[in-house]
Amino acid sequence: xxxxxxxxFALMMGATAVCAxxxxxCAVAEHLVGPDFGLPRVATAIAQxxxxxxxxxxxxxxxxxAVAKAYPDRLQAALVETLPxxxxxxxxDTKPGRTAQAAVKPLIADLASVRPAVVVWQTGxxxxxxxxxxxxxxxxxxxxxxAAHSADSDIVLLNAQYSxxxxxxxxxxxxxxxxxxxxxxxxxxxxxRYGIMKLWAELGTFDFVTHTKKLDMAEHVHDCIGRLLxxxxxxxxxxxxxxxxx
Amino acid sequence: xxxxxxxxxxxRLDLFRGIALWLIFLDHIPSNAVSWITIRNYGFSDxxxxxxxxxxxxxxxxxxRAMRExxxxxxSARVLKRAWQIYIAHxxxxxxxxxxxxxxSQTFENPLYTEEMGILSFLQHPDVTxxxxxxxxxxxVNMDVLPLYIILLAGFAPVLxxxxxxxxxxxxxxxxxxxxxxxxxxxxxxxxxxxxxxxxFAWQLLFVFGGWCALGGxxxxxxxxHSKVTLAAAIVYLLFAFSIAMTWYIPRxxxxxxxxxxxxxxxxxxxxxxxLRIAHFLSLAVIVLWLVPRDAQWLKSPICWPAIVCGQHSLxxxxxxxxxxxxxxxxxxxxxxxxxxxxxxxxxxxAIMVGTAWLLSWYKQVERRGRGPxxxxxxxxxxxxxx
Numbered sequence: 096x097x098x099x100x101x102x103x104f105a106l107m108m109g110a111t112a113v114c115a116x117x118x119x120x121c122a123v124a125e126h127l128v129g130p131d132f133g134l135p136r137v138a139t140a141i142a143q144x145x146x147x148x149x150x151x152x153x154x155x156x157x158x159x160x161a162v163a164k165a166y167p168d169r170l171q172a173a174l175v176e177t178l179p180x181x182x183x184x185x186x187x188d189t190k191p192g193r194t195a196q197a198a199v200k201p202l203i204a205d206l207a208s209v210r211p212a213v214v215v216w217q218t219g220x221x222x223x224x225x226x227x228x229x230x231x232x233x234x235x236x237x238x239x240x241x242a243a244h245s246a247d248s249d250i251v252l253l254n255a256q257y258s259x260x261x262x263x264x265x266x267x268x269x270x271x272x273x274x275x276x277x278x279x280x281x282x283x284x285x286x287x288r289y290g291i292m293k294l295w296a297e298l299g300t301f302d303f304v305t306h307t308k309k310l311d312m313a314e315h316v317h318d319c320i321g322r323l324l325x326x327x328x329x330x331x332x333x334x335x336x337x338x339x340x341x
Numbered sequence: 342x343x344x345x346x347x348x349x350x351x352x353r354l355d356l357f358r359g360i361a362l363w364l365i366f367l368d369h370i371p372s373n374a375v376s377w378i379t380i381r382n383y384g385f386s387d388x389x390x391x392x393x394x395x396x397x398x399x400x401x402x403x404x405x406r407a408m409r410e411x412x413x414x415x416x417s418a419r420v421l422k423r424a425w426q427i428y429i430a431h432x433x434x435x436x437x438x439x440x441x442x443x444x445x446s447q448t449f450e451n452p453l454y455t456e457e458m459g460i461l462s463f464l465q466h467p468d469v470t471x472x473x474x475x476x477x478x479x480x481x482v483n484m485d486v487l488p489l490y491i492i493l494l495a496g497f498a499p500v501l502x503x504x505x506x507x508x509x510x511x512x513x514x515x516x517x518x519x520x521x522x523x524x525x526x527x528x529x530x531x532x533x534x535x536x537x538x539x540x541x542f543a544w545q546l547l548f549v550f551g552g553w554c555a556l557g558g559x560x561x562x563x564x565x566x567h568s569k570v571t572l573a574a575a576i577v578y579l580l581f582a583f584s585i586a587m588t589w590y591i592p593r594x595x596x597x598x599x600x601x602x603x604x605x606x607x608x609x610x611x612x613x614x615x616x617l618r619i620a621h622f623l624s625l626a627v628i629v630l631w632l633v634p635r636d637a638q639w640l641k642s643p644i645c646w647p648a649i650v651c652g653q654h655s656l657x658x659x660x661x662x663x664x665x666x667x668x669x670x671x672x673x674x675x676x677x678x679x680x681x682x683x684x685x686x687x688x689x690x691x692a693i694m695v696g697t698a699w700l701l702s703w704y705k706q707v708e709r710r711g712r713g714p715x716x717x718x719x720x721x722x723x724x725x726x727x728x
Binding site: 129131132153154155158159191192220221224225226227228229230233256257258259260261262263264265266269272273275276277278279280282285293296297303304305306307308309310312313316 | 371372438441442445448449450451452453454455456457458459460461481482483528531533534535536538588589592593595596598600603604607608609610611612613666667670673674675678679680
């Protein structure tokens with residue numbers, strides 16, 4: 096009980112800190128990062144002063160030639176900043192072109208070797224590009240989520256990027272829906288990267304259609320994604336005691 | 342609804358097919374804010390169900406008559422001719438699509454989208470891509486409906502033959518195919534990977550059901566459709582679907598959905614036409630039939646005319662809408678995607694669809710007058726519009 100109390104206190108401090116320090120361009124999407132479901136193992140890990148996060152994903156979880164600027168590393172930076180005294184480690188396992196089905200095996204291996212408190216599973220884009228049967232896609236997600244839960248890890252799903260230029264070529268709709276439904280069914284948080292980026296496009300926060308070889312916009316976006324993701328994880332962990340582990 | 346013996350056109354079919362075409366257009370412009378008004382956001386089914394059902398209805402109505410009057414061969418030939426026309430339309434749209442993505446691949450690069458741009462690798466093998474498109478295996482985004490329509494019509498002649506002679510048997514066979522599809526997970530492979538987005542083994546059920554209704558089934562259902570119990574069940578189901586849909590936008594509400602319910606309903610399968618989607622479509626249909634009697638006078642009023650005229654030229658309007666949704670998306674990315682622009686593009690698109698359909702119907706009348714009267718058997722369009 097004492098540990099819970101401590102965790103909640105630490106998190107309240109932490110969450111306030113995150114809210115206060117979000118750069119304004121990230122903060123416009125803050126309301127899309129709600130603590131819908133709890134992350135009890137994260138709460139426990141923070142109380143024990145050691146938080147390990149595993150990011151499993153495909154190409155959009157990294158930036159060409161600038162891994163340290165991609166959102167997994169930015170997530171680590173944001174968590175370190177908000178959780179002083181907690182040993183934070185974010186480990187990323189990403190591979191371009193990886194479908195949900197193809198991610199299950201490495202995910203299971205990573206769960207055993209990394210033993211994370213929470214997994215962030217970025218998925219959807221490649222499955223949409225390859226038009227994998229949405230049913231099989233859902234089944235693969237189910238498999239990964241059960242594996243995480245039986246390895247005593249929490250899990251968060253992170254959906255596809257909003258990509259206006261390729262929207263008429265890659266049909267994300269069904270896959271975004273299925274990720275949402277899988278999240279609801281397992282009562283786990285979904286980080287709606289698609290919705291957040293779409294909001295940025297609508298508000299004109301970032302310009303996703305301009306032709307450029309430079310990394311500056313991409314780095315900025317990944318930084319915000321990392322920060323908002325940290326916020327989702329911490330807010331959801333705060334929810335944890337009332338939700339209970341599943 | 343119309344029966345085989347009725348000759349006057351059932352305007353409700355045209356009206357709702359026209360509305361379905363508009364909704365499909367709005368849904369097809371990626372990230373279109375106006376698509377929030379379309380029915381898919383408030384329940385399980387969307388405009389595709391309406392379109393496929395009404396297409397089956399009119400196909401059976403028009404070609405059923407041809408088959409009865411001129412025999413199996415002539416009837417089949419007409420069905421196949423229509424399938425061929427739609428095939429040509431599909432290839433035409435594919436050419437426009439290729440031009441669009443060719444443009445994107447030439448003009449866009451951004452390190453944020455390294456993964457997404459990988460999709461354009463198929464442009465390196467245009468020979469294979471074009472061939473696969475002609476085989477209906479390569480189907481770009483939002484171009485899934487026409488291939489479904491083509492394959493449904495291509496196989497329709499023998500089904501129609503059975504529908505005319507033993508309608509219940511045809512519907513039973515169709516249902517059996519649907520069940521077998523679920524049991525054995527039948528679908529047609531697509532290129533480069535995956536399967537058809539609209540599984541024809543599943544969606545044929547709505548098409549054949551539409552045909553069954555056209556050939557007298559609707560009359561047999563009248564008693565059921567007009568019972569208060571059915572209406573109540575339909576309303577309850579629509580409310581249920583609506584409340585489930587709300588949890589998609591406000592996940593916190595999901596705690597009110599019992600786990601057992603969530604386990605049963607998810608995922609709601611569009612590819613294989615989930616039973617929940619069929620039930621949702623049927624509930625909508627029951628309510629529409631209650632609200633809109635066949636002889637409702639307002640169907641002939643100018644308010645309904647724009648949708649009706651689109652519904653009467655559905656193939657042309659549909660193809661135009663696919664093209665317009667490409668164009669609309671192009672405007673969003675090249676010029677502006679602010680809300681006012683999205684509303685303007687949506688409204689302009691529908692106006693162009695209505696204008697073109699009006700032009701087509703005007704030209705058809707002119708041509709008909711020029712040729713003088715013909716026996717009605719040769720003018721199936723008088724009876725129920727083109728299929």
